[in-house]
Amino acid sequence: MSKAKKVLDEAKEIGNPELDLMDKGISAFEEMPGLLNMINITRLTLSHNKLHTIPPSLANLTNLEILNFANNQIEELPTSLSSMPKLRILNLSINRLNSLPRGFGAFPALEVLDLTYNNLNESSLPGNFFMIETLRALYLGDNDFEFLPPEVGNLKNLQILVLRENDLIDIPKEIGELQRIREIHLQGNRLTMLPPELATLDMVSSKSVLKLENNPWVTPIADQLQIGVSHVLDYIRTETYRYLYNRHISSRGAPPPKTIDKSKKASRLPRRQQS
Amino acid sequence: MSSDVTDEGVAIPHTTPTERATTVTISSQFSPQMPGVTMSPLGAMFCSRCNEEFEPHEKIVNSNGELWHPQCFVCAQCFRPFPEGIFYEFEGRKYCEHDFQVLFAPCCGRCGEFVIGRVIKAMNANWHAKCFRCDMCDKELADLGFIRHQNRALCHECNTKAKAAGTGRYVCHKCHGLVDGKPLRFRGEVYHPYHFNCTACGTELDSNAREVRNRPGYSANDLNELYCLRCHDKMGIPICGACRRPIEERVVTALGKHWHVEHFVCAKCEKPFLGHRHYEKKGLAYCETHYHQLFGNLCFVCNQVIGGDVFTALNKAWCVHHFACSVCDQKMNQKTKFFEVDLKPVCKRCYEHFPSELRRRLRKAHELPAK
Numbered sequence: 001m002s003k004a005k006k007v008l009d010e011a012k013e014i015g016n017p018e019l020d021l022m023d024k025g026i027s028a029f030e031e032m033p034g035l036l037n038m039i040n041i042t043r044l045t046l047s048h049n050k051l052h053t054i055p056p057s058l059a060n061l062t063n064l065e066i067l068n069f070a071n072n073q074i075e076e077l078p079t080s081l082s083s084m085p086k087l088r089i090l091n092l093s094i095n096r097l098n099s100l101p102r103g104f105g106a107f108p109a110l111e112v113l114d115l116t117y118n119n120l121n122e123s124s125l126p127g128n129f130f131m132i133e134t135l136r137a138l139y140l141g142d143n144d145f146e147f148l149p150p151e152v153g154n155l156k157n158l159q160i161l162v163l164r165e166n167d168l169i170d171i172p173k174e175i176g177e178l179q180r181i182r183e184i185h186l187q188g189n190r191l192t193m194l195p196p197e198l199a200t201l202d203m204v205s206s207k208s209v210l211k212l213e214n215n216p217w218v219t220p221i222a223d224q225l226q227i228g229v230s231h232v233l234d235y236i237r238t239e240t241y242r243y244l245y246n247r248h249i250s251s252r253g254a255p256p257p258k259t260i261d262k263s264k265k266a267s268r269l270p271r272r273q274q275s
Numbered sequence: 276m277s278s279d280v281t282d283e284g285v286a287i288p289h290t291t292p293t294e295r296a297t298t299v300t301i302s303s304q305f306s307p308q309m310p311g312v313t314m315s316p317l318g319a320m321f322c323s324r325c326n327e328e329f330e331p332h333e334k335i336v337n338s339n340g341e342l343w344h345p346q347c348f349v350c351a352q353c354f355r356p357f358p359e360g361i362f363y364e365f366e367g368r369k370y371c372e373h374d375f376q377v378l379f380a381p382c383c384g385r386c387g388e389f390v391i392g393r394v395i396k397a398m399n400a401n402w403h404a405k406c407f408r409c410d411m412c413d414k415e416l417a418d419l420g421f422i423r424h425q426n427r428a429l430c431h432e433c434n435t436k437a438k439a440a441g442t443g444r445y446v447c448h449k450c451h452g453l454v455d456g457k458p459l460r461f462r463g464e465v466y467h468p469y470h471f472n473c474t475a476c477g478t479e480l481d482s483n484a485r486e487v488r489n490r491p492g493y494s495a496n497d498l499n500e501l502y503c504l505r506c507h508d509k510m511g512i513p514i515c516g517a518c519r520r521p522i523e524e525r526v527v528t529a530l531g532k533h534w535h536v537e538h539f540v541c542a543k544c545e546k547p548f549l550g551h552r553h554y555e556k557k558g559l560a561y562c563e564t565h566y567h568q569l570f571g572n573l574c575f576v577c578n579q580v581i582g583g584d585v586f587t588a589l590n591k592a593w594c595v596h597h598f599a600c601s602v603c604d605q606k607m608n609q610k611t612k613f614f615e616v617d618l619k620p621v622c623k624r625c626y627e628h629f630p631s632e633l634r635r636r637l638r639k640a641h642e643l644p645a646k
Contacts, residue, residue, distance in 0.1 A: 022603045023628070045604040048628045066576075070602045071628055089576070093602070094630065111578060114601070116617065117633060136578065141617050142633065162617045165636065183590060185617055187640065207570075209590050209618065213640075266630035 004032050012038065017063070022047040029055050036060060047071055047091075056080040070094055070114070082106040093117050093139065096267045099124035105131040116162070117142040119267050122149055130154045141165055141185065144262070146255075153177035164188055164211070169255040173197040183209045190256045191215040193248050199237040204230040216256040218244070322347050350374055397421065398428055409433050457482035462496045475506035487512065488523050529553065530560060541565055589618040600625055615641075 004024045011019055012034070019041050026032065027050040035044075036057050043066040051072040058067075059080035064087055071094040079101040081090075088109055093116035100120070105128030113135060121144040130151035138155065141164035148163065153174030158181055165188035175184075176197025184203065192215070203210040210229050217225060220241070224231040235241055262268065320329055324347035329335055336343040349356055352374035363375035370378065380389040384400030385407070395402040395417050404417040411433035422434040429437060432451050439446045445454040448464035459468035459482055468480045474487075485507040486499050502510065512521045516532030517539070527534040527548075540547045543565035554566035563580070567573060572581050576597035586598040586609070593599075599606045600613065600622035607613060613620040616637060626634070 018604075020604065022605075043604065047603045047625065066604065068602075068604055070625075088578075091601070094633075112575075117630075137575075139617060139619075160618075164617060183618060188636075207590065260636075264632045266632065 002031060008032055008034055008038075011041075015040070017041050018043040018045075020045050022049070022068075024049060026051060028053075029058075039063065042066065042086075044068065052096075054078055054081070059084050062086065065089065067091070077101050077104070079103055083108075085109065088112065090114065094266065097124075100126055100129065102126050103128060105129045107132050107134070109134055111135060112137040112139075114139040115143065116140070117265070117267055119144060119265075121145050121167075122147045125149065133157060136160065136180075138162070142265070142267075146190075148172055148175075150174040156180070159183065161185070165260055167258055167260075171195055171198070176200045182207055185209075185211045186215065187211045187213040188260060189215050190258065192218050192221075192256065193245055194221065194232070194236050196236050196242050196245055199233045203233060216259075218248075220244075324348070352378065393417075398423065398426075411437065459484055459501070461486055461501055462499050471501050473503035473506050474500040475502055475510075478503050485512075485521065487521075530555060530558060543569060589615055589620060591618070602628075 002024075004021055004026050007019070007021055007024070010016070017040055019035075019038070021032065022045055026046065029035065029051070036055070039061060040063055041061060042063050044061070044064060045066070045068040047068055047070040049072050051069065051074055054069070054074060054077060056078035057080075059078065062085055064084060066089045067084075067087060068089075068091040070091045074092065074095040074097060077092070077097070077100060081087075081101070082104050083106065085108055087107060089112040090107075090110060091112075091114040093114045095118055097115065097118040097120060104126045110132050111134055113132070114137075116139045120140065130149065131154060133154070133156060135155050136157050137160035138158060139160070139162045141162045143166050145163060145166040146169050148168065148171060150172040151174070152158075152161070152172065153176075155178065158178050160183040161175075161178070161181060162183070162185040164185045168186070168189035168191055171186070171191065171194060173195040174197075175181075175195060178201065181201055181203075182205075184198075191212075194212075202208060210233075212225055212229060212232065220235060221232055224235045236245070320335070320342050321327065322329065322344045323341040324343055327344070329342070329344065334345045336345055336348040338348070345356075348369075350362065350371040351368035352370055355371065357369070357371050361372055362369045363372060363379075364370075365375065365379055376389040376391070380391065381394055381401035382388070383390050383403045383406050384398070385402055388403070390401055390403050393404050395404055395407045397407060397416075405415065407416050407421075407428070408414060409416055409421070409430040410427040411429055414430050416428060416430060419430055421428045422431060423429075424434050424437050427437075435451050435453065436446045439453050442453070445458040445465040446452070447454050447458070447467045447470070449466050449470045452467070454465065454467055457468075458465035459471065459480060460466075461471065468482050468484060471480045471484070472478060473480060473484070480501060480503055483504040484501050485504060486496075487502055487507065487510070488496070488499055507521075512523070513526050513528075513533035514520065515522050515535045515538050516530070517534060520535075522533055522535050525536045527536055527539040529539060536549065537547050539553075539560065541553070541562040542559035543561055546562065548560070548562065552563060553560045554563060555561075556566065556570055561569065567580055572585055572587075572592045573579065574581050574594040574597050575591040576599070577594060579594070581592060581594050584595045586593040586595060596606065598608070598620075601616075601619035602621050602625035605622060607620065607622060611622065613622050614626040614637075615621070616626075621629075629637075
């Protein structure tokens with residue numbers, strides 16, 4: 001009997017609604033017989049396995065609130081996923097997603113979406129991606145975004161936005177509409193300037209985090225960042241900066257070169273080369 | 276002696292105010308029917324008014340040895356007989372009560388009536404003794420004496436008060452003197468502190484003395500006692516952490532201090548908790564709403580207000596049973612070592628499962644000087 005099967009049988013026996021199946025060497029759902037009939041489970045954790053697809057019928061587990069596929073080899077998601085009525089936390093970090101399915105933004109209750117370490121960019125997002133109004137944390141670190149769609153401003157409940165180590169050239173001014181934001185991670189991108197609207201958010205309180213390191217900032221921002229994030233925000237509020245920023249927007253030169261070599265990313269490696 | 280003359284007069288025992296019409300007079304009437312009267316020769320007697328002789332059997336009025344025809348014994352003003360035989364004499368002339376008062380009696384400055392008997396002359400006017408009263412407390416002043424204060428007649432007490440009010444000072448309820456400096460409040464009045472001694476140690480009190488209610492919760496203050504500040508502090512009466520006044524009713528003990536129930540309030544909205552649950556943070560208390568609003572103690576996993584103990588880390592909070600590795604969902608406790616990735620907790624095992632390329636970059640980022 002496989003390790004996975006043993007866990008499933010145990011869970012069925014005691015009626016445990018939380019299933020832990022991490023690091024079981026699972027490469028396909030077929031190795032977990034009966035899982036898709038366990039209608040009562042509220043959490044399914046499949047971290048550190050070798051899954052590359054998710055069957056559409058997973059969406060039949062309508063009581064699932066937490067679904068964790070961290071560190072698998074998933075390249076594609078079923079459209080049905082976004083119809084799961086109670087799903088609140090979806091972890092797809094460290095996979096091989098090149099795109100998200102159509103209608104992915106239809107989640108009715110999703111609060112935390114972790115897409116860290118995939119191969120996503122602005123063109124791989126479906127049109128309704130920023131319609132997930134319930135979303136409070138969006139993790140997009142270690143992806144390939146060059147631009148953040150202005151629709152990000154629709155995420156009225158967003159508290160955490162992570163874009164660490166993408167290829168971002170610009171941040172849209174709509175970021176200033178995220179009234180509840182308290183964590184923004186922008187380190188390791190190709191940013192030179194920030195929209196002045198960012199300074200309208202309360203990012204200096206003890207509960208706020210704004211990470212800006214490792215970007216090719218224009219000199220005045222770089223200088224202020226040496227002193228502290230609050231000084232950057234004070235500076236980008238000034239008229240002088242507004243003028244500089246508007247000029248930068250209208251006569252944009254060539255973006256700074258990419259600095260991070262992502263060719264070694266595990267998300268890039270073709271499946272057949274894995275052991 | 277004339278035995279046909281009988282004294283019927285009545286003594287009128289009042290004195291006029293100025294002693295001007297002072298005569299107490301007896302009026303007499305001749306009664307011819309009276310038997311056994313020795314008649315004196317009428318030829319020797321003359322009426323005091325008209326100087327005529329009296330006819331035999333004519334009535335004679337005798338008043339203090341003077342004799343009158345009855346028709347001559349009348350008021351010098353209205354020429355009518357004196358009602359009930361009562362008359363007043365002034366400068367040798369006799370007047371009925373009414374005319375005497377009209378002509379000579381003073382008017383009361385308060386009620387406007389004539390003043391008969393004792394007249395109080397004061398404040399450039401005349402008064403009945405009963406009408407001359409303190410302008411503030413209405414006490415009769417005739418025997419107490421008075422002080423003129425800004426054209427008002429005041430008793431000594433009220434005068435001190437009025438003077439004190441003018442200077443913004445208090446009047447001691449005991450000695451009625453002005454209180455220099457801070458007064459002592461006791462049982463609803465103000466006093467010179469030095470009139471009292473500490474109930475416990477007997478030392479003379481100063482204005483720092485404290486009034487202690489003997490029956491906490493009762494509003495009557497007649498059992499209150501005074502203590503010097505030292506004895507008061509030793510009695511262990513709790514002091515409110517907000518208003519610094521002693522707490523004599525219900526005491527709330529929280530944040531290492533005592534509070535009046537109505538002074539133990541949310542540091543944000545300042546509404547009293549009144550027994551409702553409060554949350555403490557950095558020596559301040561908050562209501563549930565504002566505590567969570569200010570300190571965001573919503574669990575990162577369940578997004579609910581955290582009821583019991585809280586795990587706080589990485590700019591987030593968790594219910595104790597929701598604090599878990601963000602990669603494998605395995606529960607962690609305060610002793611579990613974890614890595615920080617994008618301000619999420621990652622257990623050691625999961626971190627070791629990360630692609631080595633990612634671990635290298637994360638390590639490098641952590642080695643950068645933190646800003």
